[in-house]
Amino acid sequence: MTADVFRFPVRVYWEDTDAGGIVFYVNYLKFFERARTEWLRARGIGQRALKDQSGGMFVVSATEVRYLRPARLDDELLVTVRVERFGAASLLLAQQVLAGPAAGGPVLCEGSIRIGWVQADTLRPARIPPSVLNVLEHP
Template sequence: MAEFEFPIRIYWEDTDAGGIVFYANYLKFFERARTEWLRARGVQQQQLREQTGGMFVVSECDVKYLRAARLDDELVITARLEEAGRASLVLTQQAYLQTGPGQRGALLSQARIRIGWVDATRLAPARIPSSLIERLTS
């Protein structure tokens, strides 16, 4: 599947007292990129919940931290669909330092994230609608 890219700039709110990105904020960056990946495929999460009664939730996350990002750095966050099952999707995501327009520098962090589909009312696992799978895998 094609790789999606989302740019992010590092602000004070993203860093610790030393100006280094707080490790948990990479999860927020990855979440934003996944949301924008869905939007790029015409999927609005609130609308999806209203129309289907279901929603995605993170069920597994494996993150590796390789290098630090700092205040004012520009990053490129990627998302790539690796697996599409009946009730979950697996995406791989990376955070790169951006060295210039369209140019990636050092790999800062990488993750493998499983998002499961649940009934939004009961939060019970459910099958992803086939029309949604088709939209995300084409």
């Protein structure tokens, strides 16, 4: 496990909300996805280039999400990514959505996301390339 926490700001738009102006539950998974993509990018890993160069890619294999408080239209949110566990073929990530642009806001949603490495052409599980693991373990 690492204490390194990546933070990514998100603003709530109309498209993120339901008829009541509250963030629709599935959109928290989209916020998580955006933050994971930017987390990889911040470590020099562009997903398209990664696939082209290695022949592999990360896919979500499991999610567990808890919704604690609602977010609303125009809210500024902070989405976090933290690695809980490194494996040979997968990573377990802890993610949160917090209210406000700073990390001090209340937790609105939290999740545990497992991403696995697969060969892009067959979608068969494979070991994460050592070069990728090294970058993720030692940012």
